[in-house]
Amino acid sequence: MNVMPYLLHHHFDPDFDHTQLQPREMADGTVDHYDLNYVQNVIQGQVLAELREIPSDEALNYESRFVRDTPDFPLGRNCSVNPDNPNQLLADANGFALYEDDVISVRRTLNIRRDVDFHSGNILFVGDMVVHGNVRAGFDIKARNILVKGLINAAGVAAQENVVTETGIKGGNKAVIEAGKSIRAPFCENALLKAGQDVLIDGGCLNCELYVKGRLAVKGRFMGGVANCTDHMLVSEVIGGGSMGMDTEVHLGFDPFLTQQLDTVDETLDELNSLLSHYKAEIARGEAHEEEFAPKILKVETKLESLKKKRDKLDILIQETSLAHRASLLVPGEVRPGVIVTIGGVALKINDYYSDVRFTLQDGEIQMSSPALGGEQE
Secondary structure (H helix, E strand, O other): OOOOOEEEEEOOOOOOOOOOOOOEEOOOOOEEOOOOOOOOEEOOOOEEEEEEEOOHHHHHHOOHHHEEOOOOOOEOOOEEEEOOEEEEEEEOOOEEEEEEOOEEEEEOEEEEOOOEOOOOOOEEOOOEEEEOOOEOOOOEEEEOOEEEOOEEEOOEEEEOOOEEEOOEEEEEEEEEEEEOOOEEEOOEEEEEEEEOOOEEEOOOEEEEEEEEOOOEEEOOEEEEEEEEEOOOEEEOOEEOOOOOOOOEEEEEOOOHHHHHHHHHHHHHHHHHHHHHHHHHHHHOOOHHHHHHHHHHHHHHHHHHHHHHHHHHHHHHHHHHOOOOOOOEEEEEEEEOOOOEEEEOOEEEEOOOOEEEEEEEEEOOEEEEEOOOOOOOOO
């Protein structure tokens, strides 16, 4: 009896080559040089390949390497046969699919052994990413965890969990670094950092905007910009100073992401109230305008009512999650004049030089004490 061969049908490109990428053509005929599809993402449970019986006389129509005499897979790491369908090969992890040593495998970590630039385009990866070069200006990378061995230079970096750069972050007001958990960098300049847990800057932090749900530590100087932090902030060397007009602000005690939402709601409320005043002024001009503007007024008033309820809920949540009673700014080094410290909505402007001090909220006022370190709050 003749046994029919099996065709190995792939759900990924078995010949994919990340060194031979082409920009994606847009609907209008232009090409997007930032979208090169650098990696073939697969998720756990995804079908990677299937075995299909084919007549023997059709086998010559396919590449011989994908025609098999027996119904088995070239099985590599992080792959397994579907227990409910033995003719399917599944990914056992999030990552990217490829052939290595003639077997199908899934790698959890994507190593980019060059700069992220026009050769790679923007990169979205479902596993962990290591960039062995720099992330160039204007490019975006996203992954679960990201390690950048070079410089992040005016680029977008977003991780579900952690971001680490071994060289630093230089923004030009365009670097946006976001992490669901923590961020660590040797230094950062002119950048926006957002972290769901903690941020550690091993050197200086110059003219940056930071939103930190946990703790923030700057081992060098913190000059210019704004730090929004729920819990403690540590600046080891100097806070404040710098060139004229370089304001330095610290806001502690409230969840910065909730306060951001509140600010957005307040801005929208202001816009709607302005619009409402305009519509009412139009109606006041005479009955002829009422038919046009009365429905618009009703629509705006409905939106206002909904937004006010949302604002009230946000305000309650901000107060319920407040850590103002335990938040503190710790400066073992020097505090320079001009720094504004706000804890739990209470503000204090520094008008003198201080060394080795701690700022806390006590009895509705911000108090300074020494030493900065030591005590129950660390």
